[in-house]
Amino acid sequence: MSDKQGLYIILVSVHGLIRGHNLELGRDADTGGQTLYVVELxxxxxxxxxxDRVDLVTRQVIDAKVDSCYAQWEEEIAPGAYIVRVPCGPRRYLRKEVLWPYLDSFADAVLQHVRRVGRVPDWVHGHYADAGYVGARLAGLLRVPLVFTGHSLGRVKRQRLLDSGMKAENIEAQFNISQRIEAEELALDSASLVVGSTNQEVEEQYRLYDNHVMDRMQVIPPGTNLEKFRPPRDDDGSPPIQAELERFLHNSDKPMILAVSRADERKNIATLIQAYGENKALQEAANLVVVAGNRDDITAMDRGARNVLTTMLLQVDKYDLYGKMAxxxxxxxxDVPDLYRMAAASGGVFVNPALTEPFGLTLIEAAASGLPVxxxxxGGPRDIxxxxxxxxxxxxxxxNAMGETILSAIxxxxxxxxxxxxxxxxARENYAWQSHVGAYLDKMSRLIYEKQGSAVLFDRSQLPVVDRILVSDIDNTLIGDEAGLEKLLARLKTAEVSVGFGIATGRRIESTLEVLEEWGVPVPDILITSVGSEIRYGPNLIEDKGWAKHINFRWKRAAIEEAMSTIPGLKLQSDVVQRRxxxxxxYDPEKAPGIRExxxxxxxxDLHAKVIYSHGKYLDILPIRASKGLAIRYLSIKWGLPLEWFLVAGDSGxxxxxxxxxxxxxxxxxxxEELEKLKGRSRVYFAKGEYANGILEGIDHYDFLGNIRNPEQELKEDTDGEFVFSAS
Known part of the structure; x- marks a missing residue:
């Protein structure tokens, strides 16, 4: 699978605290095995x-309560591998369930990062539901494959919590589970490849989803670092964590029953302690060591972790496990590899009692350390x-059965x-990172380079790497002269610079596509339709939801329609042209009041709207933030391209x-006639040619396909004492 430039891969893992050293595993419910997995991957x-390059994109966190490294924009974690942190909502650290409103902005920030890199990734890989949502947006906009790994699935979690007695409304309130499931459905619908860790995950858990398609599912067992996780040696000595454990234990020489997880109800720590506490023979035979993340003050932790840890301390007292449990x-x-080795050296066992375990990374680490489980x-434990x-x-x-099984094991x-x-x-044969990556790249290689006829399946968008964009109105501007249009399209196609192409029209999207096809115009990179109230991208017509959210500000459609119904000289156009x-x-200028009125x-x-008059007979009412011009400015920010690199062509108001x-x-x-007032402005060129010929003339005027000439605006005072714009 060779490529002159080598592959560029973007991994997305939005939540938690992710860094390349001393990961804070178990700090909270969001900083678990997934964070380690994506860093190692x-x-x-x-x-x-x-x-060539791998970017692990995550959320930037600027918060005095966490380490300042999480505010760092970019962190190199290996040659060619980077953690890239982008803004996503408030700067402080937030749990994943409240990040949903900010994910579209996260995706936009990643697009600007792609422009900084100057290269479109070969694919995007989203980890967990939130990153699946972001990945679907990015893959659609960039026109590249999406890979999705759910890690743990919302439908499975909801059922487990219901089985444990938790009420549906409480599950929804605490975990925002419906939005999570919908994001998983979107990711599955968009993904070219879904990577699962186990057969059970693929065959049973994903089957609960409407968008479950076995042909797109692939089991690739997770890898582990076999240099870090190894069996004990005689010369290991006493690791630092040993002294910490000895504070708790009367006899630290006993076999160790080890559990390592975050303080999450799903990890089922309480049942393990119950199993140990109600089995006297097990207490005589072994010590119990539960490493449930890090804590300073339990009362200051989030509710889930607080409940788990409080229950743990109460159980220690209930079963009088002082001196027997650390x-x-x-x-x-x-310290984690040392804990596995200590448990193995003691003749102990590793226990993962989780209610559901799709992944099982700790089991692989234990196996690689020579520690039975x-x-x-x-899920994962079955395959492992x-x-x-x-x-x-x-x-x-x-x-009861858990306690007896552990006793038998040791x-x-x-x-x-x-x-x-x-x-x-x-562990060596099945869970080395090299075998994981080999299987992963082999699958993606076949997916990307498979061909249908002569067309590559994925035609990547060039928007993140173009250095200029031509945006034209359609009617009476782009179209109207067939020969001129052919010359324009040929000129863009053979340009020696990287140029993007967009249209901005009053037409609705359906009508836009019809007229473009009729005139032989390929689907543009950008489609601004309905007078700037809708933005879509490329042949897949990916809707820009961020724009829709942006222009919804103070938009009261029903109230506006009612207010306009009393104005004479206006007649609603047909339903087919009306949009959200x-x-x-x-507009009848002889009967209707003026636009200002x-x-x-x-x-x-108190109705906030934009009133646009064009062609002497049409009137469009849009949200106050919507228009072709504002859409251009939004695109400039979103894609990181200065306005001076946009050439725009039009013919009407x-x-x-x-x-x-x-x-x-x-x-x-x-x-x-509405545009006559713009004459004299240095950045508005009035062409002598009509239709596409005029656009070609404008391209030459600004040397738009060359070095781009940006005329400066100058003010000159005319003889009447008024200021007018004059070309420099």
Whole structure:
């Protein structure tokens, strides 16, 4: 899979605290195994010879309560691998359930990062539901494949919580579960490849979704760092975490029952403690060590972690486990491999009692450390146990059976030794990062470079890398002269610079596509339709939802229609031309009041709208933030391209706003009278040619396909003492 430039891959993992060193695993419900997985995946991908660059894009956090490294824009974590942090909502650290309103802005920030890199990624890989939503937006806008990994799925979580007795309304309030599920459906609908960790995850969990398509599902077991996670050696010595554990234990030489997870109800720590606390023989045979993240003050933690940890402390007291159970307040990420090795050296066992476990990274780490496991009979553990043959699977809700199983695991020494050896071999053969990355890139290689006839399946958008964009009105500007249009399209196609192409029209999207096809115009990179009230991109017609949200400000459609119904000389156009953010009328200048009077009428009723008059007979009412001109300015910000690099062409009044300001304006010779007032402005060129010929003339005037000439605006005082614009 070779490419002259090598692959560029964007991984998206929005929530949690992500950095390249000393990950704060278990700090909270959002900083778990997924954060480690994406960091390790980025590093492993960057090591592959076919990969040039990997960007792990996450949320920038500027908050005195967390380390300042999370505010850093870019962090190199390996040669060719970077963590890129972009703004997403408030600057402070937030739990994932409240980030949903800010994800469109997150996607826009990633687009600007792509422009800074100067290259469109080969694909985007979203991790978890929120990043699946962002990834679907990015992949659609960039016209590249989307890879999706759910990690844990909303439908499964909701069912588990319902089974545990939690009320549906409480689940919705706490976890925003409906929005999460809808985002997962969107990601599955958009994904070219869905990567699962286990067969059970693909065959059973994803099957709960409407957009489950087995042909797009691929099981690629997660990798683990086999250098970091290794069996104990005689020369290991005493690791730093040992002293912390000895504070809790009367006899630290006993076998260790180890559990490592974040303080999350789904991790089912309470049932493990119950299993140990109600089994006296198990207490005599082994110590219990529960590492449930880091904490300073339980009362200051989020509700979920607070409940889990409070329950844990109450259970310690209930079962009188003082001296038998360790529950350290703090640990570092480098302590985790030591904990596995300590447990293995003691003849202990690793326990994962989670209610549901789609992933099971800790089980792989334990296996690679030579530590047998007892784990929930769900998802990841099933496949890991099949591959490693190094322990037991259990019912996570049966505390009595759990205790007896753990006791059996640590008391049969011969079987323990066989399990330890099996785990080491299974981890090497099935869970090395190199094999994960090899399978992953092989699948994507076949997906990307598969061809249908002579067309590559994914025709990447050039918007993030173009250095100029031509935007033209359609009727009486782009179209009207067939020969001129052919010359214009040929000139754009053969340009030696990277130029994007867009249209801005009063037509609705359906009518726009029809007329473009009729005149042989390829679907543009940008489609601004309905007088600037809608923006879409490329042949897939990806809607810009950020623009819709932006222009919805103070828009009261029903009230405006009622207010306009009393004005004479206006007639609503047909329903087919009406849009969510556009009300269109026929305007009779002999019967209707002036445009200024119509604006005053709406303002007196506290109705905020933009009134656009064009071609001497059309009147459009738009949101106050909508117009072709404002759409151009929005695109300038979104795609990181200065307005001076936009050449805009039009012929009528509804083009006025996009022709003025810092854009390079071209008015074709066959223009409406409404634009006469723009004559004399240095950045508005009035062409002598009509239709597309006028656009070609404007391209030459500004040297738009060359070095771009930006005429400066100068003010000169005329003989009447008035100021007019004059070309420099």
């Amino acid at each position: 980025a590093r492993a991908l960057a090591e592959h010879p076919d990969v 529950y350290p307040k703090h640990h570092k990420s480098e 007892v784990a929930t009979e769900d 146990q099949k591959n490693c043959q190094n322990g037991f699977l259990i019912d996570p809700l049966d505390a 008391t049969d020494k011969k079987r323990w030794q066989q399990w330890s050896e099996n785990g080491l071999r299974g 953010f556009k009300i269109s009328y026929y 119509i604006k005053r009428h709406l303002r007196k009723l 509804n083009d006025e706003e996009m022709l003025t300001g810092n854009t390079l304006g071209v008015v074709v010779a066959n223009h409406s």
